[in-house]
Amino acid sequence: MIELIQLVLYGVVLGSIITLGAIGVSLVFGILxxxxxxxxxxxTLGAYFAFVGYVTIGLPFWLxxxxxxxxxxxxxxxxxxTIYKRLRRSDPxxxxxxxxxxxxxxxxxxxxxxxxxxxxYASGIQLPIRIGDLRxxxxxxxxxxxxxxxxxxxxxxxxxxxxxxxxxxxxxNVDLAxxxxxxxxxxxxxxxxxxxVMAAAAGIFLAMDTRLHPVMxxxxxxxxxxxxxxxxxxxxxxxxxxxxxxxxxxEVSTLFINPSYKAAVSFAILVAVLIYKPTGIVGARR
Amino acid sequence: MSLLAIEDLYGxxxxxxILSGVRLTVDPGEIVVIIGPNGAGKSTAMKSVFxxxxxxxxRITFDGKDITRLPTQQIVRHGICYVPQTNNVFTSLTxxxxxxxxxxxxxxxxxxxxxxVYDLFPPLRERRNRPAGHLSGGQRQMVAMGxxxxxxxRLLLVDEPTAGLAPLFIDQIFQxxxxxxxxxxxxxMVEQNAKKAxxxxxxxxxxxxxxxxxxxxxxxxxxxxxxxxMFLGG
Numbered sequence: 001m002i003e004l005i006q007l008v009l010y011g012v013v014l015g016s017i018i019t020l021g022a023i024g025v026s027l028v029f030g031i032l033x034x035x036x037x038x039x040x041x042x043x044t045l046g047a048y049f050a051f052v053g054y055v056t057i058g059l060p061f062w063l064x065x066x067x068x069x070x071x072x073x074x075x076x077x078x079x080x081x082t083i084y085k086r087l088r089r090s091d092p093x094x095x096x097x098x099x100x101x102x103x104x105x106x107x108x109x110x111x112x113x114x115x116x117x118x119x120x121y122a123s124g125i126q127l128p129i130r131i132g133d134l135r136x137x138x139x140x141x142x143x144x145x146x147x148x149x150x151x152x153x154x155x156x157x158x159x160x161x162x163x164x165x166x167x168x169x170x171x172x173n174v175d176l177a178x179x180x181x182x183x184x185x186x187x188x189x190x191x192x193x194x195x196x197v198m199a200a201a202a203g204i205f206l207a208m209d210t211r212l213h214p215v216m217x218x219x220x221x222x223x224x225x226x227x228x229x230x231x232x233x234x235x236x237x238x239x240x241x242x243x244x245x246x247x248x249x250x251e252v253s254t255l256f257i258n259p260s261y262k263a264a265v266s267f268a269i270l271v272a273v274l275i276y277k278p279t280g281i282v283g284a285r286r
Numbered sequence: 287m288s289l290l291a292i293e294d295l296y297g298x299x300x301x302x303x304i305l306s307g308v309r310l311t312v313d314p315g316e317i318v319v320i321i322g323p324n325g326a327g328k329s330t331a332m333k334s335v336f337x338x339x340x341x342x343x344x345r346i347t348f349d350g351k352d353i354t355r356l357p358t359q360q361i362v363r364h365g366i367c368y369v370p371q372t373n374n375v376f377t378s379l380t381x382x383x384x385x386x387x388x389x390x391x392x393x394x395x396x397x398x399x400x401x402x403v404y405d406l407f408p409p410l411r412e413r414r415n416r417p418a419g420h421l422s423g424g425q426r427q428m429v430a431m432g433x434x435x436x437x438x439x440r441l442l443l444v445d446e447p448t449a450g451l452a453p454l455f456i457d458q459i460f461q462x463x464x465x466x467x468x469x470x471x472x473x474x475m476v477e478q479n480a481k482k483a484x485x486x487x488x489x490x491x492x493x494x495x496x497x498x499x500x501x502x503x504x505x506x507x508x509x510x511x512x513x514x515x516m517f518l519g520g
Contacts, residue, residue, distance in 0.1 A: 162390070165379070169387050172376045179336060179370070180433070181362040181391035 002133045007251045013140045013209060015247025016147035020202035021224035022231065022239035023154065024195030030171030030234035031191045032084070034095035039199055040221030041106035044214060046072035046200025047207040048114055054121055061121075069200040076196030077189055085188075103218065111214040119212040143205040150201055151240060154194065158236065163190055171234055219263075223250065226266040230273045232280020241282050245269065287350060289314045289472050290366075290441055295334055295344030303342060304330045306496040310474075312441060317463065317473045319504065321480040321517055322493035328476040329371065331493065332443050335474075336361050336368045348441070363391050367434035371445040371476075374430035377419030381410050384418050384429050388436030396436065403432040406465060424455035431462060435471075442466060444475045448482075460486055480517045484508045492517070 021043055028036045049071045053064030079102060087095050128135035158164040163186075170177040170187050178184060202224075203217055210216070227246040231238025246266045253265040273281065288311040298304035304327045312318045320328045333339050335346055337358040346354045348364050361368075367388070376384050385403055389396045404411040407428040413421065418429050427447055434442055444463065448456040456479060464486050467473050477483035484490050487504035492513060500513060507513050 162386075165383055165386060166390065169376045169379060169383075172378045173373055175338075176370065176373065176376060177387070178358040179362065179368050180387045181359050182387075183359050 003255065004252065006134055007255060008248055009134065009136060009140070011248030011251035012244065013143050013247070014251055015244040016144050017202050017205045017209065017243075018220065018223050018227045018247050019240050019243025020147055020150060020198045020205070021220065022227035022243045023151075023236045024198045024202075025224055025228040026231065026233055026236050026239040027167070027171075027191050028195050029228070030236070031167065031188060032088075032095070034092045034099065035225070036195075037096060037099040037221070038079070038102040038106055039195070040217035040219070040224060041103045041110070042072060042076060042196060042199040042217065043203030043206065043220070043224075044110055044212075044217035045075060045106055045203070046196075047203035047212050047216065048110055048119075049200065050204045050207070051114070051119060051121065051212055055119075065201075065204060068204060069197045072200035072203075073193045073196030076192040076199070080188065080192045107214055107218060114212075114214070116214060121208060121212075139208045143209060146201065146205060150198065154198075154236065157194070163187070167191060222263050223247075223266040226270040229270055230281055232282050235280065235282060238280050238282040242280070245281070288312060288347075289316075289349060290335065290474065291345075291347045292331065292334065293345045293347070295331070295341060295346065297334060297339050297341040297344070298330065300340050304339070304496050305334065305344075307344075307498075308334075308493065308496065309498055310491055312472050312474050314440070315467070315470055315472055316488045317467050317475065317486055317504075319480075319483045319487040319490040320474070320476045320493060321478075321483065321490060321507075321513075322499070323516070325495075326493040327496040328493055329445050330496075332368070332445055332474065332476055335366065335443060362437060362439075365437070365440040366443065367437050367439040367441075368443040369430045369434050369445065369447065371447075371449055375418040375421075375426050375433070378417055380415050381418055381421070381429055381432075382414040384433050385436050388433035392437065396438075399436055399438060403435050406435070406462070407432055423451055424458065427451065427455070427459060428462070431466070435466065439471060441472045441474065444473060446476055446478055448477065448479050456482065480513075481508070 021039060025036055025039050046068055049068035050064050053059045053067050054061055083098060083102065084095060087098055126137055126139060128137045158168055166177065166182045167187050167190060170182060170184060174184065206216055206220065223246050227242035228239050230245055231242025246269060249269055250262045250265050253262065290312040292308055292310040295305050295308045296303050308331050310331065320331060322328050330339055334341060337356055341354055345352060348366060353361060353364060376387060385400060389399065409425055410428055410432060418426060421429065447459045451459065460482055463473055463475065475483060484504045484507050490502065490504050490507045491498060492500040500507065
């Protein structure tokens, strides 16, 4: 029983990371209608940006984090404006392939700049805090708390600000948004800013939980996409539910199967949801 | 001077022209109805005003300003609002948020306009926090019109507002159009339900094959025998 609760706790931590990635994937799909395969590598890039700020330059972590997030958002907007924008009217499959290419470019750049080996934000072992028989690392509190703050911030942005409402309106009905006077290109830029910030946060949290590696984001991309689709792609609120379902399932599955098959668990859930409830677990998209 | 003037317009959706020389004007405060058989280019003519088709030749002016080929998102700033026939509400947004989107480009204080719209459509007031996708067809049409009215436009374009609605709602919609017009807003409407539409219209146009066929006052078109045989069911 204790072991199960422990794994659920780890699942919430992993779920928080996956959620932040899945929100970006879902937002981008909702606005631009394509699967952004470079999202995992944007997470990686964000994590390395924080490494530069925190380790290389020596900024305090609370400052390195937002700086890295802003830099990742800038890169996301730059990629969109230089590459994806030219393909806006193309077939979605062309955008998907170009995103795949962008994933390879980002990953290779990370490898060229920072090398292929593991890096860490802080060396040494962090002793877990014990609560009864449960063990929780201090970083886990920061990860879950940070994800919570970002998700609440996103919610307030989407429901309270004019740009957030325009973003939801455009995801809902792009023609009607245009007719209402929404400058859709401006919404696209804001979408990339948010997706970039969320991806960087996910990458930084993932690196805090494990370590930095050029393929860290690519490896978790399947789980991120599974979460976005399980939650109903194009719906950022679904991504939260999807992220938790995938994160907790992956961790709890290690009770029964070899941990190296974790990714297979998210794939199995993904396939099951696509067969039985293709619109995602959070209501139906109309 | 006309509020809206479409002059000798040719264009379509990139392929062959759907409109082959349409001429149309709307004066301030008028209700103008476009009728005609399927494929006559009625909706296309309306979309041309909002930059939703490729205009090959011709000119569209609003209040004397040339708005031909302006990007869609800028047209609304001139004081024209458009209610499409289908998909005309944001289904996942609440009724109130739909109205807010209607006022998206307004930078002045428009808080009072919500009350005006809710007064015009009382059923919406009690459903203001419901997603628009959960409403009935007639109520959605109210949301769609309400969204457009949030701009306090000078001209409202309405594309087949009664399509797919139960007969009970059809009269209600035409009443709403009249009420909107009474606020001083000119209305250009495409409508299948020609008899009822002409009955509330100041003027009407009959389009066939992307061209003007007839143009007259609403009562005269209703009385015209050829029009009656073609569109009004004898």
